[in-house]
Amino acid sequence: MSQKPSVPKGTRDFLPDEMARRNHIFDTIRGVFDLYGYVPVETPAMENLSSLLGKYGDEGDKLLFRILNSGDFMGKLPEDERGSGDSNRLANMICDRGLRYDLTVPFARFVVQHRNELTFPFKRYQIQPVWRADRPQKGRYREFYQCDADVIGSNSLLNEAEHARIIDDVFVRLGIKVIIRLNNRKILAGIAGMIGQHDKLIAMTVAMDKLDKIGLDAVCNEMLEGGIPPEAISKLKPVIGMTGSNSDKLDALSSLFDEKGPGLEGTREMKELLDMLALLEIKNRVDFDLALARGLNYYTGTIFEVKASDVEIGSICGGGRYDDLTGVFGLGGLSGVGISFGADRIYDVMLQSVGFPETVVASTRLMFANFGQKEAEACLPLLEKLRKSGISTELYPDKVKIKKQMQYANNRNIPFVALIGEKEVREKTVTVKNMKTGSQETISQDAITNYLITKMVK
RNA sequence: GUGGAUGUAGCUCAGUAGGUUAGAGCGUCAGAUUGUGGUUCUGAAAGUCGCCGGUUCGAGUCCGGUCUUCCACCCCA
Numbered sequence: 001m002s003q004k005p006s007v008p009k010g011t012r013d014f015l016p017d018e019m020a021r022r023n024h025i026f027d028t029i030r031g032v033f034d035l036y037g038y039v040p041v042e043t044p045a046m047e048n049l050s051s052l053l054g055k056y057g058d059e060g061d062k063l064l065f066r067i068l069n070s071g072d073f074m075g076k077l078p079e080d081e082r083g084s085g086d087s088n089r090l091a092n093m094i095c096d097r098g099l100r101y102d103l104t105v106p107f108a109r110f111v112v113q114h115r116n117e118l119t120f121p122f123k124r125y126q127i128q129p130v131w132r133a134d135r136p137q138k139g140r141y142r143e144f145y146q147c148d149a150d151v152i153g154s155n156s157l158l159n160e161a162e163h164a165r166i167i168d169d170v171f172v173r174l175g176i177k178v179i180i181r182l183n184n185r186k187i188l189a190g191i192a193g194m195i196g197q198h199d200k201l202i203a204m205t206v207a208m209d210k211l212d213k214i215g216l217d218a219v220c221n222e223m224l225e226g227g228i229p230p231e232a233i234s235k236l237k238p239v240i241g242m243t244g245s246n247s248d249k250l251d252a253l254s255s256l257f258d259e260k261g262p263g264l265e266g267t268r269e270m271k272e273l274l275d276m277l278a279l280l281e282i283k284n285r286v287d288f289d290l291a292l293a294r295g296l297n298y299y300t301g302t303i304f305e306v307k308a309s310d311v312e313i314g315s316i317c318g319g320g321r322y323d324d325l326t327g328v329f330g331l332g333g334l335s336g337v338g339i340s341f342g343a344d345r346i347y348d349v350m351l352q353s354v355g356f357p358e359t360v361v362a363s364t365r366l367m368f369a370n371f372g373q374k375e376a377e378a379c380l381p382l383l384e385k386l387r388k389s390g391i392s393t394e395l396y397p398d399k400v401k402i403k404k405q406m407q408y409a410n411n412r413n414i415p416f417v418a419l420i421g422e423k424e425v426r427e428k429t430v431t432v433k434n435m436k437t438g439s440q441e442t443i444s445q446d447a448i449t450n451y452l453i454t455k456m457v458k
Numbered sequence: 459g460u461g462g463a464u465g466u467a468g469c470u471c472a473g474u475a476g477g478u479u480a481g482a483g484c485g486u487c488a489g490a491u492u493g494u495g496g497u498u499c500u501g502a503a504a505g506u507c508g509c510c511g512g513u514u515c516g517a518g519u520c521c522g523g524u525c526u527u528c529c530a531c532c533c534c535a
Contacts, residue, residue, distance in 0.1 A: 009526070059533055062459075102535090130535085135459080138528070139535080146535065206533095294534075315535060342535025371493075406495035421493055435495070 010134070010142025018347075020363070021356045025174065025343050026127060029147045032169050033125040036162060038149050041124045043106040045131075049098045055105045055328070057297050063132045066095035099131040103148040104298075104325070104338055111152055112329035120153030120334075127343075139313040139345050150338030152326070157269060159337045160302045160321065161276040167306055167317055167339060168282045174346065175354040177309040178316070179285045183292040184270050184302050185320070187253065190263015191239055191290075194256060195232040204228060205293030208240055212291065216241055239290065246274055246288040269301060285309075298322045304339060308349045316345045363392055366416040366432075366452060369405045370396040378425045379418070382448055389449050391456075409435060416452065420445075 007013060014022060033040075046067055053061055073094045100106050103126045111118065127147045136142055149166060151159040164180060171178045188208075192201040203226030207219050214222075219240065220233050228236075239256070242249050250271050257263035270288060277286055292305055294315070301321035308316055319339030326334045350356060366386065368379040379395050386393045396405045402419075409417045419431040419440075430448055433440035434455070443451050 006526080057533095063533080132534080134534075135532095136527080137530090140533095141535090144535065313535095318535065340535065345535055369493080402493050403491075403495070408495085410495040417494080419493070423493090431493090433494070438494090438496085440494085 008142070010136035010140075012141070012143075021350070022343065022347055024356060025346055025350070026145075026147070028173050029170055029341055029343070030125070030127060032166055032173065033147075033149050035169075036123075036149075036166055038123045038125040041107075041110065041126055042128060043100070043103070043110055043126070045099060045129070046097045047100050047106055047109065049092075049096055051109050051329075052098050052101060052105060055298070056101055060101060063134055064101055065099040065131045065133050066091055067097040067099065069094050069096055100128075101132055102130050103128060103146050103340065104150065104322075107148070107150060107152075107338075108325040108336075109329050111334070112326050112331040115331060121151055121159075122153055123149070123151045125149045139348050141344055144345075145343040147341040147343055148338055150336055152336035153334050154337075155335050157273050157276065157302075160273050161280065163304065163319060163337060163339045164273075164277055164286065165280050165282060167304070168280075168284050170317075170341065171306070172283050174350065176316075176346070176349055177284065178306050179287060179309055180282075181287050181289040181292045181305045181307070182270070182273070182302065183289055184266040185300050186262040186266025187270065187290070188266075188293060190257050190261045190266055191236065193261040194239075194263065195228075195235045197228055197232050200226065200228050202297070204236070208291050209293040211240060242290060246286070247271075249288055249290065250274070266301070273302060294318065298325055300324070302337070308353070310353045311349045313345055313348055313352075315342070316349060317341045362413060362415075364394050364412065364414045365391050365456060366393045366418055367405075367409045367412075367414045368393070368395040368418045368420065369402055370399050371402075371419075371421045372399045375420050375422065375425055378420050382418075382420075382430070382445060386449060386452070389453070391449070391452055416455070418448070 030040075049064070049066065052064055056063075077093060107124070107126065111122065125148060127145065129143050129145050131143050133142060134140060149163065151162075164182070167178075167180055188205050189198075189201060192198055192204055197204060204223060207222040207226060210222070211219050216237070220237065223233050223236075224230065239253075242252060244252075250267055253267045254264065257267065274286075274288065292303060294303065294305055299320035300323040303320035304318055305315045306317035307314075317339060319337070321335065321337040323335045324332060325336055326332070368376075368383065370376050376395060376399075383393055383395060396408065406417065415435055417433045417435060419433065424430055424442070424445075428445050429442050430445050431440055431442045432448070432451065432455075441451075
């Protein structure tokens with residue numbers, strides 16, 4: 001070992017135990033998506049850079065991984081560009097592709113490209129990794145999985161309600177307690193308009209979003225620095241600091257807005273959504289939260305964010321409505337709503353709080369010990385039989401000491417070991433050892449399937 | 459991208475004002491037990507002390523750079 005091998009910053013290997021637990025998360029989410037009528041698609045890991053650039057704001061562009069062109073890309077450059085110190089400019093000339101940053105923008109591209117093959121409203125889900133050249137931290141990786149469900153081609157708020165329901169369903173199944181926060185971009189725009197700061201919407205929302213983290217005063221300071229005048233901020237203060245139930249907030253808001261701006265429409269949408277949610281059996285807390293502003297800048301209506309109640313790790317699911325995402329790819333008039341689960345953070349949350357059910361790591365139920373070629377051959381028909389019955393089983397491949405084989409079974413958490421030695425071959429029997437209790441019984445080989453089925457149920 | 463901390467065996471960590479052969483626990487492997495694991499006992503292997511360079515008679519220890527991981531900011535799943 002000359003140089004210690006490693007993986008790139010912010011990426012990880014997953015060991016079998018971790019995979020079993022990760023798959024439990026993926027399987028749960030996939031199962032829920034299936035249940036609500038979403039169909040799966042996949043898109044390539046890399047996209048043309050032109051599809052990605054400009055969709056996530058300046059910050060997002062910086063975080064894109066770019067892929068160096070193949071071949072003699074330098075030779076094709078004009079002489080005077082080669083030595084220029086502007087790496088950004090150079091990167092644009094020698095990189096035509098990049099790794100996807102999320103699943104939504106590639107999906108928008110996908111919808112436009114395949115519009116004639118799809119039936120609208122199109123409900124799809126997609127579970128794939130994405131890459132961001134962010135600086136890694138706890139719960140922040142450079143490669144991580146998103147699990148997205150989107151509906152495109154429908155304006156109905158039923159979709160938003162469904163997404164909230166899906167979020168609740170997934171987290172109830174995983175056993176994670178969460179708070180689902182909702183807001184509406186139109187309400188935020190209405191507020192900005194009300195204080196006469198249409199053009200400062202971004203600065204305002206970015207600051208408001210930090211409310212629970214840094215407090216009201218610091219939020220106001222930040223807005224001041226962002227160029228929002230003091231008198232506008234003092235008008236804003238009571239709105240941001242609004243407390244009470246979801247409907248209290250809605251009532252207070254509707255009296256604030258006039259008929260003209262987007263605010264009232266946003267408020268109506270929020271009311272309609274909350275009314276529908278009241279008819280669904282949602283177990284987790286749902287908060288209409290004016291301070292919620294997150295989301296990529298293409299969101300235009302409802303926005304979602306989900307945080308674990310018991311673990312501090314940032315959001316584990318987010319989403320929202322985007323009125324015209326496909327417009328930039330040349331297909332206007334299609335509205336979409338989507339949610340995205342962050343599988344890696346959900347994993348971290350579960351590890352730190354509720355844990356995983358023990359059964360998720362179990363694979364092999366029964367292992368046959370290997371006593372030599374002849375005895376192993378006697379096991380082969382039994383393996384066939386057990387597998388046909390759906391019992392996960394394996395034969396230890398080498399004739400080594402039984403102690404070692406037992407150790408192997410123990411380390412792998414295999415609950416039963418079958419022993420077929422010289423004597424069992426002769427008598428057509430099998431000795432089955434229960435690794436948990438340590439007891440063992442010798443039974444006829446014909447009885448092995450039924451024996452295991454009754455033992456395993458216990 | 460900005461600022462700060464970290465890095466010693468597979469893992470968790472010791473390592474005294476720079477001084478000779480760098481330690482422990484857990485794990486791994488072997489044996490006690492030639493058809494029986496998880497307990498016990500005995501023994502062994504395992505580290506260019508993150509990497510590169512500098513100061514010094516001498517560096518795990520001091521200095522510089524670099525990489526990793528972590529923390530804050532930014533942003534986000």
